[in-house]
Amino acid sequence: MIEMQDVFKKYPNGVTAINGIDVRINQGEFVYVVGPSGAGKSTFIKMMYREEVPTSGTITMNGVNVAKIKNKKVPIFRRNLGVVFQDFKLLPMKTVYENVAFALEVIEAQPKFIKKRVMEVLDLVNLKHKARMLPTELSGGEQQRVSIARSIVNSPKVVIADEPTGNLDPETSWEIMNIFEEINNRGTTIVMATHNREIVNTIKHRVIAIEAGKIARDEQRGDYGYEN
Amino acid sequence: MKIRTLGRHARESFKSIGRNGWMTFASVSAVTVTLILVGVFFVIMMNLNKVAQTIEEDVQIRVHIDVAANQEDQQKLQAEIEKLPEVQSVKFSSKEQELEELIKSMGEDGQAFKLFEQDNPLNDVFIVKTKNPQDTMKAAKDIGKLEYVTKAVYGKGTVEKLFNFIKASRNVGIVLIAGLFFTAVFLISNTIKITIIARRREIKIMRLVGATNNFIRWPFFLEGLWLGILGSILPIILLAIAYYHAYDYLAPKLMGNFIQILPYNPFMYQVSGILLLMGGLIGIWGSVMSVRKFLKV
Numbered sequence: 001m002i003e004m005q006d007v008f009k010k011y012p013n014g015v016t017a018i019n020g021i022d023v024r025i026n027q028g029e030f031v032y033v034v035g036p037s038g039a040g041k042s043t044f045i046k047m048m049y050r051e052e053v054p055t056s057g058t059i060t061m062n063g064v065n066v067a068k069i070k071n072k073k074v075p076i077f078r079r080n081l082g083v084v085f086q087d088f089k090l091l092p093m094k095t096v097y098e099n100v101a102f103a104l105e106v107i108e109a110q111p112k113f114i115k116k117r118v119m120e121v122l123d124l125v126n127l128k129h130k131a132r133m134l135p136t137e138l139s140g141g142e143q144q145r146v147s148i149a150r151s152i153v154n155s156p157k158v159v160i161a162d163e164p165t166g167n168l169d170p171e172t173s174w175e176i177m178n179i180f181e182e183i184n185n186r187g188t189t190i191v192m193a194t195h196n197r198e199i200v201n202t203i204k205h206r207v208i209a210i211e212a213g214k215i216a217r218d219e220q221r222g223d224y225g226y227e228n
Numbered sequence: 229m230k231i232r233t234l235g236r237h238a239r240e241s242f243k244s245i246g247r248n249g250w251m252t253f254a255s256v257s258a259v260t261v262t263l264i265l266v267g268v269f270f271v272i273m274m275n276l277n278k279v280a281q282t283i284e285e286d287v288q289i290r291v292h293i294d295v296a297a298n299q300e301d302q303q304k305l306q307a308e309i310e311k312l313p314e315v316q317s318v319k320f321s322s323k324e325q326e327l328e329e330l331i332k333s334m335g336e337d338g339q340a341f342k343l344f345e346q347d348n349p350l351n352d353v354f355i356v357k358t359k360n361p362q363d364t365m366k367a368a369k370d371i372g373k374l375e376y377v378t379k380a381v382y383g384k385g386t387v388e389k390l391f392n393f394i395k396a397s398r399n400v401g402i403v404l405i406a407g408l409f410f411t412a413v414f415l416i417s418n419t420i421k422i423t424i425i426a427r428r429r430e431i432k433i434m435r436l437v438g439a440t441n442n443f444i445r446w447p448f449f450l451e452g453l454w455l456g457i458l459g460s461i462l463p464i465i466l467l468a469i470a471y472y473h474a475y476d477y478l479a480p481k482l483m484g485n486f487i488q489i490l491p492y493n494p495f496m497y498q499v500s501g502i503l504l505l506m507g508g509l510i511g512i513w514g515s516v517m518s519v520r521k522f523l524k525v
Contacts, residue, residue, distance in 0.1 A: 049436075051436075072440075072441070074435070075435055075438045075440045075441075075443075076438065078436065078437070078438040079438035083436060089433045089436060091430055091433055091434070093243075093247045093248070093427075093430070102434070102437055102439070103438060105233075105236060106434075106437065106438045106439040106440070107438070108230055108232070108233050111232070150437065154438075
């Protein structure tokens with residue numbers, strides 16, 4: 001469960017990105033975070049995986065107050081959630097297999113388990129046959145699937161995705177969405193910031209619209225609601 | 229940390245060396261070039277030091293004993309000299325031995341002195357060596373004051389000049405080696421830094437995926453160590469071969485002048501050890517320092 005209470009975020013340059021947000025996301029929900037550029041979507045998402053720290057207020061993720069986590073403990077906190085980025089953030093010198101395995105190596109999992117689990121998730125994203133390739137040898141959609149595989153290999157309760165289809169063509173975007181649906185069906189909470197109107201309007205889920213750092217709209221099975 | 233994880237880090241570091249081909253090459257060559265310079269200079273300096281030491285050790289005080297002294301007086305004098313804190317050894321050389329040596333040292337011309345064997349004008353002599361060659365002057369002065377000593381000779385003037393020269397050149401050598409060492413550290417760690425800066429994105433991603441700083445640092449630490457060791461291999465081989473030939477060529481020639489240079493064994497093994505250690509340490513230092521910068525995300 002994710003809970004934000006009275007959260008404000010002001011950057012050192014004086015810009016207030018989040019201007020008082022209260023929100024609660026239950027386990028197993030699929031939530032779209034929408035809004036115009038510069039509305040504070042990214043800050044909202046980044047605070048969830050402790051890339052940014054709120055200026056005031058509390059953010060609780062699975063019972064942990066994210067704002068209070070010390071810098072040193074941040075990596076350990078992140079092991080309990082999966083993050084998917086617009087630019088994939090894959091390790092360029094590692095193969096597909098190694099990229100996914102890395103998330104398990106950091107928790108010092110048994111090598112046998114790593115092998116089994118990595119192949120399982122690569123099968124889920126349909127990339128088992130490309131396990132030995134380097135990210136640069138893959139298409140954008142395939143790279144994003146690797147990134148998703150890496151985000152779920154730890155079986156996290158929450159997957160956070162920041163514009164995961166932002167760099168992909170429409171057809172590939174649908175493929176990616178199908179994978180997220182599949183993951184959500186298994187009980188994982190998904191919070192996804194997106195600009196993709198078609199997806200939000202077609203695959204209906206809860207929509208949180210952020211404008212000027214505040215929640216402008218919070219609807220179950222909502223619409224995208226912007227012209228783009 | 230589990231042993232298994234350490235094994236994982238070692239494997240990662242080897243893979244990284246292979247995958248970062250050109251960057252690895254750049255770092256290793258920086259280590260190689262600087263260590264060759266440091267190595268050559270170090271070998272030369274150590275040998276000059278050895279030569280200086282040999283020359284210093286040859287310095288001795290010749291204490292001329294008054295002809296009036298009987299055997300008992302001589303023994304007393306010897307005991308007194310031995311009591312001086314700077315003195316290491318006292319050797320007696322009778323006037324007959326002295327004359328013999330003089331004749332020998334003059335070669336053909338020396339035969340003329342054979343006439344003196346009947347009525348030897350030389351004194352009995354104590355040959356005194358000091359523990360520290362630098363104390364020769366003081367010891368000679370003190371000995372000169374003792375009873376039954378006509379004079380205590382050590383090559384006044386020449387010895388002082390020699391010692392000053394040796395001292396100056398040692399200081400210059402230390403400064404040069406220190407300077408070269410720092411240049412090496414700076415050059416190598418900078419090259420490694422550049423190669424790691426190119427991978428800062430990688431480090432950021434690792435942290436995003438949940439890797440602790442230590443987990444990220446270890447493979448880089450080991451990679452730095454391998455780079456340093458790889459870089460020191462060529463300097464060690466080159467230096468070993470060069471010194472082997474240089475020693476073969478120079479040692480017999482210098483021996484004629486009673487100058488010794490450091491024998492191949494164990495000197496070259498020591499130099500190799502030093503270069504290997506230096507390469508490894510600088511490699512580790514360079515990589516750990518550069519990674520540190522990117523671990524504050």
